[in-house]
Structure formats: C-alpha cells, structure tokens
Amino acid sequence: MRLSFKIPILLGAVASLSACQYDVLAPSGWVAAEQRDLLVISTLLMLIVIIPVIFMAIWFPLRYRADRPDQSDYAPNWSHSTRLEYVLWGVPIIIVAILGVYTYIYTHRLDPYRPLEATEIGTEIGEPLEVEVVSLDWKWLFIYPELGVASVNELAVPAGRPLNLRLTSSTVMTTFSVPALGGMIYTMAGMETKLHLIADEEGTFFGQAAHYNGPGFAEMHFDTEAMSDADFDQWVEKARASDDALTRDAYLELEKPTMDADVQYYSAVDDGLFDRIRGLCVEQGKVCMDQMMMQDEQGGGGLAGIGDKHKYQYDDQRAVDGFGNLIGTPSEPAAPAHDTHDDSDKLSMNTHEGEAQHGN
Structure with a gap:
C-alpha cells in the first residue's frame, strides 16, 4: 500500500523536473563551458573522498557490529597504522593541491574584467560589442553606446562576437546572470562592474536578477537573443524605428519602480547617460x-x-x-x-x- 502511494509522487516529481533547463551543465558560451568544466573537475576530485567516506560509513558499522558471529578480529590495543595515516593525510593533501592549481588557472582565465581573446577561445571571433547594463526596480536597461539605441528587458547580441558589459544599478545591489552564457556579477549603485561574455550559437537564453532586491524580484528577468549578424542588424533597425528616445527625462520616468515590465526600445540615447546613471546624477542639479x-x-x-x-x-x-x-x-x-x-x-x-x- 505504501509503495503504491509513493509511485505517483515520484512520477510527479520526475514530470516536474522534466521541464527544467540545466544551462549550467549544457552551456552555449565559451565562458559558461569553462565554468562547467571547472565545476565537473572539482566535483570529480571531491568524489574521490566522498565516495569512500560514504562506503565506510555503511561498511564499518555492518562489519564491526557488536552481534557479529565472528569477533576474532577484535583488537582493543590497536592504536596506529602508518599505511593508514599515509592514506588519510596524503589523499586530501593531493586533492587540495590539484584543486588549488585548477582554481588558480580558472580564476585568472575567467576573470570577469578580462576581455576575451581568440587565442584562448580557439576560434575566430568578431569585434567586441559594447553594452551598458543598468539594473532598475524591477527591470533591466541595455544601452548600446556605439549604435545609439537601447532596450528594456531584451538583450540582443550577435552570436560569435564578444560582449563587453559595463554594469551599474540605479538603486539597490543585485546580480546580473545569464546561466547559458556564464558569468554572474553584482550591479551596485554609484559603482561600475564589468563582465565579458560570448554566445557560441544562436538562440534565446534566459537572464535574470540572481540576488533578491525587493517585491518585484521574481519578475526581474529578460531574454538574451543571440542571432546572426544580419538578424542583429535588423534588430538594431527595429530599435531605431522606435518613437521613444532615452533622454535624461525619459530615463527618470523609466527609473520609477514597475513590475513585469514589457520589452521596450529606444531609438536614441543621450550622450554620457550611463556615466550619469552610475554617478546618480541624471536629474538636473544633482552632483555626481x-x-x-x-x-x-x-x-x-x-x-x-x-x-x-x-x-x-x-x-x-x-x-x-x-x-x-x-x-x-x-x-x-x-x-x-x-x-x-x-x-x-x-x-x-x-x-x-x-x-x-x-x-x-
């Protein structure tokens, strides 16, 4: 009876997990792939300790239980084994040393402030695209300074071209994250952080605020649209066809808290707007x-x-x-x-x- 009751629960759990997207383990960008490799390497190294420990936690109580038939191996005066000491100390030291080497290598290779290089990626990449990112309450603003356009809750990028992201926040601290492309970094008011990413293939990738920042947090997400160069050019033209311009006054209106904001495009952006947002001096009369x-x-x-x-x-x-x-x-x-x-x-x-x- 108990088994028949548990089967529907297990089937329901499996069905609910079947729609999950494991972007961390199935990345679509070089940075995310490198982070996945480090995660797998670290997990396998730690399993060298975890699996024997789990095995011994089960085997020792069974092997040396008080009611076992044969107790001839009972050795109350045993206190030391050099061979066992070598194993107990040597294996963890080796694992920690290997983890340290890999952590050092990947920490420098995946430094979020370090631009991506074709020699490391191993393939030919295009010219970097500059994007300025602002976390608002509760939406994301993406400014393309070289193209003179901007968008809300939609990050359009050409596949195969590195992204140089400058990030800040209009209010509280939050975290920018696109799991399929890798990287996660804080955005903070009055400060600027940087992140470098690349999409290896075309597709739509989920992005979100990964740090709780208020009542609209759950709906503070966006789509990252990785597309071909031709499609990206069309997207830029679509943005330029918008009737809205991102002036300082328009930004102050956009900055007001809203939840579940729709995608919006701006055909023009005031010069230096991102620097004023970072300096909290978009409003006339404010000192940066x-x-x-x-x-x-x-x-x-x-x-x-x-x-x-x-x-x-x-x-x-x-x-x-x-x-x-x-x-x-x-x-x-x-x-x-x-x-x-x-x-x-x-x-x-x-x-x-x-x-x-x-x-x-």
Whole structure:
C-alpha cells in the first residue's frame, strides 16, 4: 500500500523536473563551458573522498557490529597504522593541491574584467560589442553606446562576437546572470562592474536578477537573443524605428519602480547617460558621485554648503515600501539646468574613466 502511494509522487516529481533547463551543465558560451568544466573537475576530485567516506560509513558499522558471529578480529590495543595515516593525510593533501592549481588557472582565465581573446577561445571571433547594463526596480536597461539605441528587458547580441558589459544599478545591489552564457556579477549603485561574455550559437537564453532586491524580484528577468549578424542588424533597425528616445527625462520616468515590465526600445540615447546613471546624477542639479568624492577629499563644502545638500541626496527618491511604492520625502527643488556643476561633472567623469582604464 505504501509503495503504491509513493509511485505517483515520484512520477510527479520526475514530470516536474522534466521541464527544467540545466544551462549550467549544457552551456552555449565559451565562458559558461569553462565554468562547467571547472565545476565537473572539482566535483570529480571531491568524489574521490566522498565516495569512500560514504562506503565506510555503511561498511564499518555492518562489519564491526557488536552481534557479529565472528569477533576474532577484535583488537582493543590497536592504536596506529602508518599505511593508514599515509592514506588519510596524503589523499586530501593531493586533492587540495590539484584543486588549488585548477582554481588558480580558472580564476585568472575567467576573470570577469578580462576581455576575451581568440587565442584562448580557439576560434575566430568578431569585434567586441559594447553594452551598458543598468539594473532598475524591477527591470533591466541595455544601452548600446556605439549604435545609439537601447532596450528594456531584451538583450540582443550577435552570436560569435564578444560582449563587453559595463554594469551599474540605479538603486539597490543585485546580480546580473545569464546561466547559458556564464558569468554572474553584482550591479551596485554609484559603482561600475564589468563582465565579458560570448554566445557560441544562436538562440534565446534566459537572464535574470540572481540576488533578491525587493517585491518585484521574481519578475526581474529578460531574454538574451543571440542571432546572426544580419538578424542583429535588423534588430538594431527595429530599435531605431522606435518613437521613444532615452533622454535624461525619459530615463527618470523609466527609473520609477514597475513590475513585469514589457520589452521596450529606444531609438536614441543621450550622450554620457550611463556615466550619469552610475554617478546618480541624471536629474538636473544633482552632483555626481565621483564629483562629490572629489569635493570630500578637498575638505567638503563646510557650513556654506548646507543650502546645497539636496544636490547630494540620492536615496530618498528611490526608497520603496514592501509593495514597491515610492516612499520618503521629496527632494528640494533642483538647481536649474545651466548650473555650473554640469561642466565639472563631465570633467570628473572623464577623469574617473581615465583612472579606471589605467587601473585595468
């Protein structure tokens, strides 16, 4: 009776798992394939210890149980075996050493800040495509600075071309992840991270926010469309045919929290918008984060700067409650668009970019 009850449960479990996509073990990009190989190698090495331990955990209690018929092997004064010590210490040391070597190799090979090279991939690859990624509440914005277009919740890429991703967040920290292509990296407000990927084949690959970031987290996902060069050119033309342009005002409207946002295209993007998003200074009158840090380094504004504190406040406009509704006290009126900080912002952003490139 118990067996007949369990069979439907087991069949239901198998049926529910049959629709799962194991992208980590069946990757579609060079980075993901390398990560898969490291995972398999590490698992096999650890099984060298795990399998004998499981075997001994079952065999020893059965072999030396108190009610066994033959107890002639009972040795109460036994205390040492050099051969056994060699096995117990030698095998783990060898495994840890091998794991250390592989970890060192793959850590440098798969450094997310390191551009992909054709010599490592082993095949001829096209010119890298620059994409700027912004995590919003709760959607993804993809800006193509070289093409002058942008999209929401759809990342279109040409297969066989490396992707150079610059990532930031408009609000809380979250994680960018496309399991089929490999790599996972945080996006953080006021900061920039980098990731390099490539799609080896055409297809649609699931992307998501892999770090809980609020009530809209479950619906914060997107499709990565890997396509041929010709299809990608058509996609770009489709984006350029959009009636919407991603100006600073349009971005501030897009930045407002929404859940389960539809795919959207922008035919044009304001110059330097990503740097302003990273600096939290898209709104007119706001001081960019790098400019603020420069001022702090020089001693700050003192008492005379109290009247300008609204230029340095960022979080009150982005705080949300448990349902995703904006809360907090609105900012004071911002300075006019011709405020002199705009020029200094551009200078500081250029300086910041130069230092980052020098550091890389």
